[in-house]
Amino acid sequence: VGIRPLKNPDVIAKACELSGIKAVMVGPYTRKEADKTWKGKGFEWFLPPKDILDNDNVLLTGQLDAKELLAAFDAATIYVNSSLYETFGIAVYEAASAGLPLCLPDYGAFDAFRGKALFHKHKDFKKLSDNIKKYLNNKELAESNAKKSQAIAKKLDYSLIRKEYERFYGMCI
Numbered sequence: 004v005g006i007r008p009l010k011n012p013d014v015i016a017k018a019c020e021l022s023g024i025k026a027v028m029v030g031p032y033t034r035k036e037a038d039k040t041w042k043g044k045g046f047e048w049f050l051p052p053k054d055i056l057d058n059d060n061v062l063l064t065g066q067l068d069a070k071e072l073l074a075a076f077d078a079a080t081i082y083v084n085s086s087l088y089e090t091f092g093i094a095v096y097e098a099a100s101a102g103l104p105l106c107l108p109d110y111g112a113f114d115a116f117r118g119k120a121l122f123h124k125h126k127d128f129k130k131l132s133d134n135i136k137k138y139l140n141n142k143e144l145a146e147s148n149a150k151k152s153q154a155i156a157k158k159l160d161y162s163l164i165r166k167e168y169e170r171f172y173g174m175c176i
Contacts (some may be wrong), residue, residue, distance in 0.1 A: 008049035013054060014128045015131070021132040083106045084101040084108060085128075099156035119152045
C-alpha cells in the first residue's frame with residue numbers, strides 16, 4: 004500500500020519474482036491519480052519508480068477505497084512491507100486485522116509483531132523471498148502467524164482505544 008520509492012517496491016518486486024509469485028501493489032501510479040488521491044498538485048514524489056511501472060511481475064491496482072482495500076486483503080496470500088522506515092504502519096495493522104501473515108522489515112516500529120511475523124532487512128530481497136517461500140511452503144506457519152498478528156491488531160480496535168482515552172481523560176479531570 005503506497006508504491007513510492009521509500010517503500011522499496013523494487014525490493015518487493017524482486018523478492019516476489021524470485022519466489023515465483025506476482026506482486027500486487029496498491030497506490031496511485033500516475034500523476035493524475037496522485038493529484039486526485041492527495042487533492043492537489045506536487046505529489047510526483049509519491050509515485051513508483053519507472054522500473055516498477057514496466058515490471059510484468061507487478062500488478063498495479065491504483066488507489067483503492069476502504070472497501071476495495073479490504074477485498075484486496077481478502078484476496079491476498081501474504082502481506083509484504085519493506086519500507087525504509089515507518090512511524091506506525093497502519094497498512095500493516097490493517098493486513099494483520101484481515102488475517103494475513105506478515106513479512107516485515109526488521110526495525111522497532113514492528114516490534115509488536117515479534118514472534119508473529121517473518122522479518123528481513125528492508126533492502127534484502129533474498130531474505131524477503133526466503134520468508135515468502137516459508138509461508139508458501141508451510142501453511143501452518145502462515146496460519147499461526149496470521150492469527151497471532153490478528154490478535155495484536157485487535158488490541159488496537161477503535162472501541163478499545165476509545166475506552167482507553169476516556170479512562171485517561173477521566174483521570175485528568
